[in-house]
Amino acid sequence: MDICIIGGGLTGLVAALSLSETSEVTVLEKKPILGGCMASYQRDRYWIEQYYHHCFAGDRHLFSLLDDLGLGDRLEWLKGSTGYYVDGTVHPLTSPIEILRYPHLSFIDKARLGVLTLRAKGLDLGSLDDVPAGEYIRDHLGDRVYASFFEPLLRSKFGDRRDEVSAAWLISRIAIRSDRGVEGERLGYLNGGWHLLIDGLEERLLSKGCTIEKGTPAVSLEHTGGKWLVNDRAYDAVLATIPPQEIGRISGDKTFAALPYQGAACMTIGLDRDVTDGIYWLNMKDTAPYGAVVTHTNFAPRDRYSEEVVYLASYFAGKPAQGLKERMLVDFCRRFSVPEGAIHWSELAVESFAGPVYTTGFARIIPAYEERGLYLAGMFSRPNYPERSMEGSIIAGLEVAERIRGGPHD
Structure with missing residues (x-):
């Protein structure tokens, strides 16, 4: 069988x-x-991801893939510290003492938040799919916890759609990030960078005779004469890992339902100093053109990079704001007192379809692996619900491949 796969991401x-x-x-x-x-x-002197990535202790399919590619010994477990930037001040929130000292929540608020974190893994996510995240937090933890802690997080990640996001997504995110001790969250990273995984997959595919055409978008898709034509070349089957609305655009088939998606604009900066007081993940409560400052070199050892490496994370709907790169960099330098000469380099990566927005009812609109003779898999697939991950993308790739080979239907 001659198969075309549209999209060279992990799935x-x-x-x-x-x-x-x-x-x-x-x-x-x-x-x-x-x-x-x-x-x-x-x-x-090094490789660095365009968008920050780490894995979790339960990602067994990822671990198996790394072992298969001879990369298993590269996987290391590091500590991810966290904090909150409020009213111009960095508040560390990693250790129990730091959490107790946080002035923007009462002791009762913190106790309720702690109980939710402990219970999250045992909650039924299916029953939360139709419940808005904000409503769930206000009902269970109170208005103050929502306004002071969760609403800024939802706003920075989902913008105007924050009230549509389901509690299933939020609880899943809390649960997957509950593997933590007094030094921070336990997160996996590939020593040398995740590019080793992508390069390893490419090398293995080429050794098996696969054709990889980079810089080649799929601009047309048509089913005719029992074959699929992609860019006017015939294939027996097509797997599209792009969003369904993009499939509809290139095929002209408007029956592919548009899923709620958002874009991401992630700035990576090399500089000569740490600006987050040793914290890996600093969420922004104060209004800024980015929702988090992620200092990679407060996670992976700095001596691998010869400089500090920082991400500024921003999400958008439709298209990113004009002049976003300059606005992000100017705000970052002003807010964290970084002189222009301290910045070694900066790059802005923009992806208009960075991932689904898990709105209420999303579980009912997840595409099947096969629709109208076309195979679909990606970040929108069921293994990535209700929180996308490398593990979910790998499972989706394996399951859709089994389906293409004629395995059991989903």
């Missing part, structure tokens, strides 16, 4: 690897490099 590459055992596989990737949101920059 597409994993599916290609599985299918290459029995089929001829062609991967089309619109960007000049593979990886999608897992693509990386190459600096003089």
Whole structure:
């Protein structure tokens, strides 16, 4: 069977690897490099992801893939400290003492928040799919916890759609991030960078005879004469890992329902100083053109990079604001007292379809792996609900490959 895979992100590459055992596989990737949101920059002395990534202790399919590619010994477990930027002040929130000292929640508020964190893994996410996250927090933890702690997080990540996001997403995110001790959250990272995973997949695919066409977007998709035509070339089957609305755009088939998606604009900065007081993940309560400051070198050892590496995370609907890169950089330098000469370099990565917005009722609109003879898998697939991850993308790739080979239907 001759198969075309549209999209060279993690799901597409994993599916290609599985299918290459029995089929001829062609991967089309619109960007000049593979990886999608897992693509990386190459600096003089190191690689760094365009968008920050880490994994979790339960990601067994990821671990199996790393072992298969000879990368298992590269996986390391690091501590991710957290904090909140409120009224111009950095508040560390990693250790129990730091949490108790946080002045913007009462002791009772903190106790309720702690109980929710402990209970999160045991809650029934299915029953929370139709419940708005804000409503759930206000009902269970009170208006003050929502306004002071959760609303700024939801606003920075989802903007005007924050009131539509389901409690299933929020509780899932709390649960997956509950593996923590007094030094911070326990998170996995690949020593040398996640580009090793993408490069390892590419090398393995090429060794199996797969065709990989980078810088080649799928601009047309048509089913005719029992074949699928992608860019006027015939295939027996097509797997699209792009959002369903993009499938509709290139095929002209408007029956593919548009899923709620958001874009991401992530600035990566190399500089000569730490500005977050040793904190890895600093959420912004104060209004800024970014919702979090993620200091990679307060997570992975700084001596691998010869400089501090910081991400500024921003999300948007539709298109990013004009002049966003300059606005982010100016605000960052002003807010954290960083002189212009301290910035070594900066890059802004923009992805208009960075991931689904898990609005209430999302579980009912998740696409099947096969619709109208076309195979679909990606960040919108069921293994990535209600919180997308590398693990979910790998599972989706494996499951859709099994479906293409004629395995059991979902």
